[in-house]
Amino acid sequence: MEPVTMEQHNRLHIHHRKILAYLLLEEGDKNFMRLERKVLRDRHNPFETPNVNFINMFRSTKEMALEIINILEEHYPMTIANNAIPFYLKVLVTLHFLGSGSYQTPVGSVAQICVSQPTVSRAISDICSLISQHLMPIWVKFPVMEADKASVKVGFYNKYGIRGVIGAIDGTHVEIIAPPVADNDHPPFVYINRKGRHSINVMLISDSDMKIRAVDARYPGSVHDAAVWQLSNIRAHLMAQYNIGIRNTYLIGDSGYPLEPWLLTPFANTRNEGEERFNNLHKTSRNVIERVNGVLKNTFRCLSRHRILNYHPAKATHIIYASIVIYNMGLNAGLNMDVHEDDEEIDENLPVNVPVEINRNLLVQGREERQNFILANF
Structure with missing residues (x-):
């Protein structure tokens, strides 16, 4: 499979970058930004949920989730196929699975993102492998x-x-x-x-x-x-x-x-x-x-x-x-x-x-x- 070009990579991840930037804005500035529906495949941005709900859903704070996303994304191979959904969604569905133990179809629905079962299964395997390789030496x-x-x-x-x-x-x-x-x-x-x-x-x-x-x-x-x-x-x-x-x-x-x-x-x-x-x-x-x-x-x-x-x-x-x-x-x-x-x-x-x-x-x-x-x- 051919690697993506820089132009393709930027196009695939532009919405991801918008969301991360959005989270770093002061509350008063957030009115100037609007997430496009196709980014999350519905109207909901998981990072906009209340902190308590986010922790219950993903067993991590928003800051923790962003840290995991930013570190692991550097080690994730960029191809057209594995960027069918934004990388941060793969991390979030994995975190939800770890915390809830729910099987793969409910993971996507609870996170309010339409992710197929095969996609969730691949995400869990890929993200857990990355965590083992790149975060476990730091945290254990x-x-x-x-x-x-x-x-x-x-x-x-x-x-x-x-x-x-x-x-x-x-x-x-x-x-x-x-x-x-x-x-x-x-x-x-x-x-x-x-x-x-x-x-x-x-x-x-x-x-x-x-x-x-x-x-x-x-x-x-x-x-x-x-x-x-x-x-x-x-x-x-x-x-x-x-x-x-x-x-x-x-x-x-x-x-x-x-x-x-x-x-x-x-x-x-x-x-x-x-x-x-x-x-x-x-x-x-x-x-x-x-x-x-x-x-x-x-x-x-x-x-x-x-x-x-x-x-x-x-x-x-x-x-x-x-x-x-x-x-x-x-x-x-x-x-x-x-x-x-x-x-x-x-x-x-x-x-x-x-x-x-x-x-x-x-x-x-x-x-x-x-x-x-x-x-x-x-």
Whole structure:
């Protein structure tokens, strides 16, 4: 397909530019501008809806939406075909889908724009992929610099009274449709989780402010949390840091994870007051990641346990990443996330008794580190 000329590009996007300029005008100047009906394919401009309605509809402020549009548009290939509708509409229908979980035909109608189902489907795939590539590295960062680690540690200590913690880790399942039987790269049976449903097992790490600091959505539902962690780049980083002598830096996780010198898990059976106090403090502090799971799925209903992503696993992964990016952007913008606990998952992780290779030396070191932690803090 031939790329568009500069003249064609300008003609295709002139209405888009008008809308962005319109939004930046003072209220008194807006009477001088009128949107042409064919721009939005009806009389409604989504950016003119009240702020509260806009946030409910797109899970973002108008400023956030414009920032996403402006950044992603620079990376979007310009051709006649993919500019059949303005780029900003593709972003808005995607944001609405992430927030509502509604299937594709209702997305266009709620946004009051006449967009066909195939167009919406392509927009969701394209925009989520762009968000994963170009916004996730900016908005989802694990603390690796000393200043960042110190800031996160202070947050956990001030809120929960626990020292040295740079994140709480947990896994959550996002249900998907079964991949095609003939898909050798994504065989359907490996996506069947313990509940008999097809899903992706998503590893999340959050700080004390409920900001997601790391995510891994590459593995199917049959893979245990401990196995996802064992293959994680975050684990490799923390192990390397420990081996060069950087200690007193921990993640906290439930009993579904193996005890390691950099990953503290609770005691299965406490034997004294110190261990009991450790377990209580550990549980209170770890609650933040369980709340994150609930709030994330309640805010971005496409991830909810009441929905199923009707996408191939590769596309579903990008949808998960895009939802987390918008979640973090919303926290940064001060949005009041819809904190309902109706979608919070019950902690069903089992102790590590699955076929995961456990390094016995690390287990011994982890026990020593946990005991030292108790002696130093209790």
